[in-house]
Amino acid sequence: MSLALDALTFLAVAAGGFFFLAGTVGLLRFPDTLSRLHALTKADNLGLGLIVLGLLFQMEDPFAALKLVAVWLLTLLAGGAVTQLIAHAALGGRSAGVTT
């Protein structure tokens, strides 16, 4: 049982690591702000999500597990919001899904 859980953890964390790597490459290589942001958020959201998922298999305390999920959700919120704000600034106030 524990071996299976460890394997699951390994797979999920490895996959998460891969997304982070891909996102970072995208951040460095993509041509303009918007596509860079796209790469970044995909990496953050998916990569972190997978890593959290992987770690959940190792959790014994449900409260700690809940905290981990909360970390992911807060990162999603912060990442999404900051991306919107940066995109807004990059477009010089034109519409980027933000109404001001």
Add this chain to the structure above:
Amino acid sequence: MALDAVLAVLVVGVAVWTVAARDTFAAVVGFVAFGLLVALIWVRLAAPDVALTEAALGSGLTGGLLLGASTRLGRTEAEATGELPGGLLQFAAATVSVLVSAGLIALVLLLPEPAPTLAPKVAANIAATGLQNPVTAVLMAYRAIDTLLEVMVLLLALVGMWSLAPDHLWGGAPGRREPADPDGVLTFVAQVLLPVGILVAIHIFWVGSVAPGGEFQGATIFAAMWILATMAGLANTPPVMRRSLRLLLIAGPAVFFAIGLAGFAIAGAFLAYPADYAKLLILIIEIPLTLSIATTLALLVAGPPEQEPQR
């Protein structure tokens, strides 16, 4: 150990970058990253209380403050690079700095082994404070006078900052009024994050007596939530002459003083607690203290009064 080596190199690298960066804004961003890495060092050094404070206050609030300042200063910062000192001064500064670093390295290596420590004394007396977190015991009992004076330092910084307001703005609200934007992203974030943040702040404050956390860390998160709300335009900062604000600011230190002075009568010394009630009394101090510190921190970020007072 490998992790520590990587962390140390990273911290020094980011620090070099914040010093070398041409753009001040970039340097400040570097400083925020630096602060978060230093918080990790504190975890490695088995000081989670400090790690929380560093992340929230040293990196978070200080970073926010500096980011705001660098945005406001804008172009003049870039222009000032023209005033860079000559090569000779740079060389002299580098020499002094290297000497200081080298001297400190030597001193670190010379620190005695085994190291002198007060940990056993802290442990031996902690029962009398009713607390389980030794750091909180130092802050609220053994060295309570430091904490009390430090809160006064915070308040004085605020008085000093307010005194910078132009006379016609005295009595106005600190900082600039941010326009409310009901559909804005920031508003959305603030609305979602505020309740969560306040819960986290209460949690961190509450566990402070037994686990890492306490009034300073909790207060910083409270302050951050308040700042977020004002940034999103959900709330304005209160005018500096409002009586309720003044009372909120002094509530913590006032209760601290009151219980401290009562210590003369009930425990035989200023800032002493009778053993049976120590934990309760400390809690009674900490609740208003957290609120006062949070208010002070938030107002320190907001700056001097910049809005016309309402007459």
Add this chain to the structure above:
Amino acid sequence: MIEPLLMPGSATAGGFLLVLAVVLPVLGVLLSLALGGRHAERIALILMPAGLAVAGATTAAVWRTRAVLQYFVGGWYPPLGVAFRADGLSAVMMLVTGLLICGIGLFARVQFASPEQGEGRAPFAFWTLLLAIWGGLNAVFLGGDLFNLYVALELLTFAAVPLVSLDGRAETIKAALRYLLFALLGSILYLLGAVLFYGAYGALAIVILSGRVRAEPVAWAAIALMTAGLLAKAALYPFHLWLPPAHAGAPAPASAILSGLVVKAPFFLVVRLWFDVMPGQPQQAAAQILGTLGAAAILFGSVVALRQARLKLLIAYSTVAQIGYLFLMFPLAVKPVTGHPWSTFAWTGGVVQAISHAVAKAAMFLAAGLIAEALGHDRIARLAGIGRALPVTVLAFGLGGLSLMGLPPSGGFVAKAMLLSAAVSEGQWWWAVVVLTGGLLAAGYVFLVLARSLADPVEPLRLSATISPGRQAVVLALALCAVLLGFVPLRPLELLQIGRPV
């Protein structure tokens, strides 16, 4: 919890006075903040005599018992807890501080009068910060713990810096910022030294450290770093750059506090470090460096003061010079030919210099403030006639000047005479040359001002404000105190030696 070996005697009778000395002003700050408006002034004026009484009672208790007064805050003994201690030196400094704060407070009532309605920015800030400075100074004089002293120093800095920029002009804001940056560098160096002490000896309490410190690199480095930091705060040459614009730009009562009292706190701590923390290891070579910096400050400050066009800047540069005299005490007292450091003429001379400069300089800054208020400017070249318009004020300025020059009867004379005789008896005659030259230069700039003030004006003087006799009387009273200090006997004072091993 108790370390009987290290702490002879527990809290002494009357120890609560020490708590009161710190708590009263700080509570005043809280009350001012809470009540605001005109109450800030009232609270300050009510607390002033109370605080002075506490300082007097402390001094009396120290004198009567011929022993250190101490208090263990929270009942926790060092090294775990923090102790307040008053020896003869602390008591004297507290007493002088109390007197000066009262005088300056009375003087400031007109300048920082609260508005009838609501709250004025400058009055509210001034009275609150005045109390905070008082609390900070007392905490420095009574602190027995290096980290507690750090917090006390910060309290002082945060109260002092905003006083500089109280009038809100751009140049004073710049001066305040420069002051703050110097002070912060000073604090951080001090803190670095403190952590080295803790790392090496496991304590921060001065009493405990003095028993544990050995002659080794870590102790030297710690003392050196802390001293350097304190010198930056005390504005000893070459760290003086921040002082003249800050002290000259502040409103007169604030200048009087800053120049008279605030720069004395870091000096006091250098004395604590050199004579209390490191009693067994006086470093004659290092003391010579301090003395040399002091001598440079005396010569540089006096010469630059002579060349100033504005009265307040002249007085500020004279502060740079007079701070120099304080540090002549170190080469002459750390390793005397005979006896203990604190039984030397130099030690007493240094302390009397600190006190008499505080009183004299406060009187001179207040006098300069009145002159500037009456004339609408403080250009020395255009002072003619002011001697006739404000005779009492100019007299006070002159009496204060006696102390700077070191002419009898004045506290400055006593201090400089003691430093001179110490220089001779210690065989370090070069300091005597510096003291005498400094006195001559001081005579130069004081007479320069007096000559201009007493000259007949070319056209009739038109005053832009009338000055009440009461304010002039306060200034004269302070100046007379500086003169009275001239009757201190010319020998090592017993009061200043209380609390030190004989």
Add this chain to the structure above:
Amino acid sequence: MSIAILYGLCSAVLVGLGLFALITHPQPLRKILAFNLIGSGVFLLFGVVAHNGAAAGFGGDPVPQALVITGLVVAFASTALAVALLLRLFQETGRATLQSDD
């Protein structure tokens, strides 16, 4: 090499680096930043001392750890006051420099 020594070296380098920046950077904001770097270095030294003093079941000596928390709060207050002075100076003069213009 123990982690305490490693981070001790780190703290020494940070102090030197901050000192260099404090002296050479002309912009006050960069000086404030430099002051914070020095502060971090000094606080880390407290951390190292605390870690060396681990005893009585504590991972580190709690006294220096508590002192750092006090120090961090004071450092924040310093930064806030310095920034406020700087911004006021900028508002009044349109420039943010400590160079004397007399």
